[in-house]
Amino acid sequence: MTTxxxxxxxxxxxxxxxxxxxTFSLDTEDQQAKQMFSQLxxxxxxxxxxxxxxxxxxxxxxxxxxxxxxGMEQQxx
Numbered sequence: 001m002t003t004x005x006x007x008x009x010x011x012x013x014x015x016x017x018x019x020x021x022x023t024f025s026l027d028t029e030d031q032q033a034k035q036m037f038s039q040l041x042x043x044x045x046x047x048x049x050x051x052x053x054x055x056x057x058x059x060x061x062x063x064x065x066x067x068x069x070x071g072m073e074q075q076x077x
Contacts, residue, residue: 004058011051018044 018041025037 004055004062007051007055007058011048011055014044014048014051018048 021037021041021044025034025041028034028037
């Protein structure tokens with residue numbers, strides 16, 4: 001597995017966790033928990049941006065990884 005693929009997986013996981021925290025924040029009545037989940041989601045949103053930037057950089061530096069990744073996606077469909 002390439003670094004690009006690992007970054008893609010990390011990005012997808014971070015986005016999923018961010019969405020979960022936002023949902024938890026909306027689902028709870030406890031204001032302290034709501035604030036905690038909201039802050040965690042915000043922190044993850046920052047991490048998502050950083051991971052996306054790194055993924056874009058790696059994709060620009062090593063375009064063959066992007067092509068390989070896209071090829072794997074086509075095979076999985």
